[in-house]
Amino acid sequence: xxxxxxxxxxxEEKPFRRQQVMRAIxxxxxxxxxxATNLSLQLREKIxxxxxxxxxxxxxxxKDKNTIKALITLQDGKQIETVLMLHTGNxxxxxxxxxxxxxxxxxxxxxxxxxxxxxLTVYEILEQVLFFARYLKSKGDKQITNIVFMGMGExxxxxxxxxxxxRIINNGHCFNIGSRKISISTSGIIEGIEKMANEDMxxxxxxxxxxxxxxxxxxxxxxxxxxxxxxxxxxxxxxIDKTSRKxxxxxxxxxxxxxxxxxxxxxxxxFRKKSLCMINLIIYNPTGDFEPSDDxxxxxxxxxxxxxxxxxxxxxxxxxxxxxxxxxxxxxRIKK
Ligand code: SAH
Ligand code: SF4
Numbered sequence: 001x002x003x004x005x006x007x008x009x010x011x012e013e014k015p016f017r018r019q020q021v022m023r024a025i026x027x028x029x030x031x032x033x034x035x036a037t038n039l040s041l042q043l044r045e046k047i048x049x050x051x052x053x054x055x056x057x058x059x060x061x062x063k064d065k066n067t068i069k070a071l072i073t074l075q076d077g078k079q080i081e082t083v084l085m086l087h088t089g090n091x092x093x094x095x096x097x098x099x100x101x102x103x104x105x106x107x108x109x110x111x112x113x114x115x116x117x118x119x120l121t122v123y124e125i126l127e128q129v130l131f132f133a134r135y136l137k138s139k140g141d142k143q144i145t146n147i148v149f150m151g152m153g154e155x156x157x158x159x160x161x162x163x164x165x166x167r168i169i170n171n172g173h174c175f176n177i178g179s180r181k182i183s184i185s186t187s188g189i190i191e192g193i194e195k196m197a198n199e200d201m202x203x204x205x206x207x208x209x210x211x212x213x214x215x216x217x218x219x220x221x222x223x224x225x226x227x228x229x230x231x232x233x234x235x236x237x238x239x240i241d242k243t244s245r246k247x248x249x250x251x252x253x254x255x256x257x258x259x260x261x262x263x264x265x266x267x268x269x270x271f272r273k274k275s276l277c278m279i280n281l282i283i284y285n286p287t288g289d290f291e292p293s294d295d296x297x298x299x300x301x302x303x304x305x306x307x308x309x310x311x312x313x314x315x316x317x318x319x320x321x322x323x324x325x326x327x328x329x330x331x332x333r334i335k336k
Pocket of ligand 2: 102103104105106109110111112113151152153154186187208
C-alpha cells in the first residue's frame, strides 16, 4: 500500500473530499479506487496513479486459528509484523507495530535485538489495521473490536504518527473503534506519558516495568538509565491524577531474574495503596537469553501480590499478542 501522496492530492480538494476518501478506504474497505464511486472520475484517476491500495503481506495462522500473524512488506522493502487475536464472543484484537525495529534494546525482546530502522508513517500504522479489517470482512463481516500498540517499536518515540493513527482508528467514518478499546504500551518514555495526560482521548496506557528496582531494570531495559523507576512512577501518578484512568504495569516473568520473593516484596512496596495501578504478569516467550518462570512460581508470585493488596491480572491474550508480535518473525527474516 502507498498512501503517502494522498494528503498532498487532497490538499487541492474541498475538505469534505478527505472524509469521503478516508471513509472509502477505512470503512467501506475498498481495495480498488474504482469502487469509490462517490469520488469524481477525475479525482479517482489522479489518486490511482500514486496511491496503491494493495497490501503486500504473508499470513501465518496458529494451529487453533485464533492467532493470525501478518508479515507486511512496506514500500521500501522493510517488513513489520501485525497480529490478529480472535477471542471468545465477537471480540478481536489487532496488535500493531509503531516502528521498524526498536531503539530501546530491551535484552529479552526480539525486536530490541534487531536494532532500529525507522518510524512508521501514519498510513503504515493504519495499513496493519486495514489488513485485518479486510481479512475479517472476507471471513463473513466480522469487525475488529480492540487495538493494542504492542507490536514492534516504542510508540512514544513515534508519538505524533501513533496519535494521528489512533484518531483515524477512532473516527466514526473510519474504523470507529472506541478510544477505551485502544491501548498503548510504552517502555516508559516520560515525555510521552506527560503528553498523553493532556490528550482529549481516553486511550488506555500500559507501562512495561518488568523489574521492581533500578539495578535490575537497568540490566534488562537500558532505557532505565535515562528514566529511573522513581521518575517513571512519578509521571504515571501525575497522569492518573490528571485523568483518573487506570494504568496497567506490565511485568514479564523471567525465570530466576525478576520472579523472586524479594522482587514481589519490592513490587508491593512500590504499588501498595495505588488503587488505579494494575500489575499484569506476562508469560515470557523465550527468544534466546532468558527463560520463562515456572507456572508454580508465577502462581506464587501472583498470590503474594494479591495477598498484599495489589491488583493483578494475568491476561493470556497479552502474552499471546506479544508471542506473536515481538518481532520474532521480522527479525528472523532479516537474519536470513
Ligand atoms: N515497546 C513497547 C510496546 C511493544 S512491546 C513496550 O515495550 O512497552 C509490548 C510488551 O511485550 C512489552 O511489555 C514488552 O516488554 C513485552 N515483550 C517483549 N518481548 C517479549 C517476549 N519475548 N515475551 C513476552 N513479552 C515480551
Ligand atoms: Fe522496544 Fe518494547 Fe521490545 Fe523494549 S520491549 S525493545 S521497548 S519493542
